[in-house]
Amino acid sequence: SIDADRFRETFETYSDIGRTDNDGLHRLTLSDADVRVRDQFVNDLESLGLDVRIDEIGNIFGRRAGTDPDAAPVLIGSHLDSQPYGGRFDGQLGVLSALETLRAFDEHDVEHRRPIELVNWTNEEGSRFKPALMGSGTFVGEFSVEETLARTDADGTTVEEALESAGYRGDAECGPREPIHSYLELHVEQGPVLEEHGQSVAVVDGIYGMSWLEATIEGTADHAGPSPMHSRRDALVAATDVVQGIRRLSNRYDDVVTTVGELTVEPGSINVIPSEVTFTADVRSYDDTIVAELVERVESELEAACAREGTEYELEEIWRIKHTEFAESVRTAAREAAEEAGVSHRSMVGGAGHDANYLTEVTDAGMLFVPSVDGRTHNEDEFTEWEDVVAGANTFAETTRRLSQ
Amino acid sequence: SIDADRFRETFETYSDIGRTDNDGLHRLTLSDADVRVRDQFVNDLESLGLDVRIDEIGNIFGRRAGTDPDAAPVLIGSHLDSQPYGGRFDGQLGVLSALETLRAFDEHDVEHRRPIELVNWTNEEGSRFKPALMGSGTFVGEFSVEETLARTDADGTTVEEALESAGYRGDAECGPREPIHSYLELHVEQGPVLEEHGQSVAVVDGIYGMSWLEATIEGTADHAGPSPMHSRRDALVAATDVVQGIRRLSNRYDDVVTTVGELTVEPGSINVIPSEVTFTADVRSYDDTIVAELVERVESELEAACAREGTEYELEEIWRIKHTEFAESVRTAAREAAEEAGVSHRSMVGGAGHDANYLTEVTDAGMLFVPSVDGRTHNEDEFTEWEDVVAGANTFAETTRRLSQ
Numbered sequence A, B: 001s002i003d004a005d006r007f008r009e010t011f012e013t014y015s016d017i018g019r020t021d022n023d024g025l026h027r028l029t030l031s032d033a034d035v036r037v038r039d040q041f042v043n044d045l046e047s048l049g050l051d052v053r054i055d056e057i058g059n060i061f062g063r064r065a066g067t068d069p070d071a072a073p074v075l076i077g078s079h080l081d082s083q084p085y086g087g088r089f090d091g092q093l094g095v096l097s098a099l100e101t102l103r104a105f106d107e108h109d110v111e112h113r114r115p116i117e118l119v120n121w122t123n124e125e126g127s128r129f130k131p132a133l134m135g136s137g138t139f140v141g142e143f144s145v146e147e148t149l150a151r152t153d154a155d156g157t158t159v160e161e162a163l164e165s166a167g168y169r170g171d172a173e174c175g176p177r178e179p180i181h182s183y184l185e186l187h188v189e190q191g192p193v194l195e196e197h198g199q200s201v202a203v204v205d206g207i208y209g210m211s212w213l214e215a216t217i218e219g220t221a222d223h224a225g226p227s228p229m230h231s232r233r234d235a236l237v238a239a240t241d242v243v244q245g246i247r248r249l250s251n252r253y254d255d256v257v258t259t260v261g262e263l264t265v266e267p268g269s270i271n272v273i274p275s276e277v278t279f280t281a282d283v284r285s286y287d288d289t290i291v292a293e294l295v296e297r298v299e300s301e302l303e304a305a306c307a308r309e310g311t312e313y314e315l316e317e318i319w320r321i322k323h324t325e326f327a328e329s330v331r332t333a334a335r336e337a338a339e340e341a342g343v344s345h346r347s348m349v350g351g352a353g354h355d356a357n358y359l360t361e362v363t364d365a366g367m368l369f370v371p372s373v374d375g376r377t378h379n380e381d382e383f384t385e386w387e388d389v390v391a392g393a394n395t396f397a398e399t400t401r402r403l404s405q
C-alpha cells in the first residue's frame, strides 16, 4: 500500500511549482517552472538512491535495480509539463504515482526481479512545441533527434536552445538502451466516463488515432468602410466558414471529435478586412480510416469556403498518430491488481494521446485512468477526488509490482 | 499651381519614414516611425517660417498669417499615422498636399486675407489606440482630454505615456482657440468609385455613419480528445457562427458594410477547446437609423449563437459616429476650384471616417478625394497614380486659396 499522506504532500509540493491564482498549473515545456519542477524531480530521484540519467532531449530517468541485473526493466512514468493554465493532475499525477510507488517499495522492502525505471517525458502536451508526445516519440524513433531539436515554439526558440538554457540537454542517447519489458502509465481520464459510472479506475484498452492540421487562408486586406461587400476577399469570413464546417463534421460519425483550438488574424485591425488567417484542426477517431477521411473532409471544407470567398488556402498535416491498442499482458496485470486492491474498475478507450501510445512501438505498454470531475481537463478547474487518486496509485503500485516480478 | 517635382520629392522623403519592404507604410501612432515623421514635419513647418504649436494630445499646427490678423483662419491637413503595414497615401497625402499648398503660396506670393493653419491630427487610424479620429475628436470636444490621455494600446500603454516618451505632449490646450472659418482635407478615396468613372477628384458630399463593437464570448476550456461533442461549450464555435452572421447582415441592405477585423482565441492551444474569444465588429451605413439597427442585429446574432452553443457573451459599443454632411460653402469652393484647374471631378459619399467628420462640429468642413487604384487601401498595395495626386493637390491649393480670401 502507498502512503497516502506522503503522496498528497508531494503532490502539493509539485503543484506549487507553476501553480496559478486559480489553483491550476501553468508549466509549459522548458519554461522556468518546468525547469524548477525538473530540479525537484531529479532531487527526489537522487534522495531515493536511484541512478539518474538525462537524455539528449531532456527525458529524465531514475533506475532502481532489481534482483536480476540482466532482466529487462519495467518503465513507469508520465510527464511534468502542463497546458497553458492547465490542471495539476494531467501528467504530474502519473509521474508522482510512479515516484510514490518506488518510495513505498523502499519502505516496505518490496523485492522485484526486474529493474524499474521512472521516467518524465519532455513536452508531452505539445503546447509550446508541436507535436505532442515529443519525448516518447523521439525515444521510440518516431521522430529523429535532429528533427526534435530543431522544432520551434511560437517565438522561434528551438527545442535545442530551450534545453540548453534550461540545463536539461543531457548526455545519454535518446532511445532504448536495452529491451524493455513493459511500460505503465497512470493518467487522469480527461473525460466523463469513469465519473458517469461511479468507478475509480479504468484499465485502458486503447487510444483514439488523430491528426493535427494547420491551415492558412489568404485574402486581401482592404478598408472596412469604402470596400464594397461584393469585391471582398475576407480571409476571416472564409476561415469562420471552415470552422463551422469542421464542427459539423463530427455530426456525420459516431465517436468522432473535431476541434479548432488556435486561430490568428492578420493584420488584426478593427477597420481592416483580414488578409490572412491561420488556424489548427484536431480530428480524432478510434478508426484510422475515419481519421484519414476527416482530413480529406477538412480539405473539402477549405476548398468550398475559399471558392465562395475568392480566397486561397494551404493545408499541412503536422501530426498523425494511429489508434493504439494496449498489450494484453499489461491489461491483465492491471485488472488483477485492481481486484486485489479492491478498487472498482472498468475497461475503456481513451480520446487523448499519451506517451504510452508511442511506447507500444518498443514494448508492451498499458495505462490506468482515474476519474476527472465533470470530465474537465486542460483548464484550471481540472480535478480528481483524492480517494480516487489513492485508489489509482495503489492499483498502479500493485501493477508495477506484478510486472517487475 | 503646385510644384509637382518638389511635391513628389517630399512625398518620397516622408514615405521613407516607416516604409516597409513591400513599399507600404508601417507608422503606428506615436511609434518610433511616427515620432520621426513628426520631427520631419515640424522641421518643414519651421523652414516655411510658420508659427508651430503642439497641443496636449500631440496635434501639430503650423500657422501662416493672412493679411487680416483678425479674420477666422482656414484649417487644412490630415494625419501622418498609418495602419499596420498600410499604404503611403492614406493620410500622409493630405498633410503633404497642405504643406505643398503653403510652399506654393510662398513661392508665388499668394495673398490671403485669412490665416491658414496646417494640421497633423494624432491617431486618426485607431489601430494602436481606439477609437479612430482621436485627435480631431478631442479637438472638437467629442472626447475629453482626460479620456483620450487614458486610452490604452494592446500592451496597456496609455496615450499619455506614449506622448510623453515621444516628446509630443505639447503645451497648447486642445481645442479651437478662436472661431475657425473652414476646414479642408484631401484624402485617397479608399474605394473604387473614382477609378470606375475615370475621374481624378471627388468633392465629397458626406461620410457614412458607423459603429465599432467589441464582443467577448465565454465558453469552457476542455480537452479536444476525450470531451464529447454534445457537452462542449466552445467559444470559437459560437464566435465563428457570429462572424458568419455579421457577414450575412450586409445582404439585407443596400449600401451597408460589415466587417470583423480582429479576433483572438484563449487559451489558443491546438488540443484545447477555446474558452474565450474576443472580436470586433465594424458596421457602417449613410443612414444613422440603419447603423443603430445593425448594432441590434449583431447583438441578436450573439444571443442566438450563444444560445446554440451554451456560451455567454458581452457586447460593448466602443465608438459610434453619425453620418456626416459636408458644408455647401466648402463643396462649392472645391467644385469651382476643380473647374478652374481643369480637373475631371464628381461628387460622392465616402465610407471611411475622416478627421473632417468631427471638424463639421466646429466649422464648415469639406473634403477632396483622389482615386485609389483597385479601390485598395489599408494595405501595402495602396496606390494612386501620380497625375491624379497632382490634379488633387492643385484642386486642393486652389480651394484653399478661395476659402482664405
Ligand SMILES: NC(=O)NCCC(=O)O
Binding pocket: A124, A125, A126, A132, A133, A351, A352, A353, A354, B223, B224, B225, B271
Ligand atoms: N493527454 C494529453 O493531453 N495529451 C496531449 C495530446 C493530445 O492532445 O491528446
Ligand SMILES: NC(=O)NCCC(=O)O
Binding pocket: A223, A224, A225, A271, B090, B124, B125, B126, B132, B133, B351, B352, B353, B354
Ligand atoms: N480613413 C480612415 O481610414 N479612417 C479610419 C477610420 C475608419 O475606419 O473609417
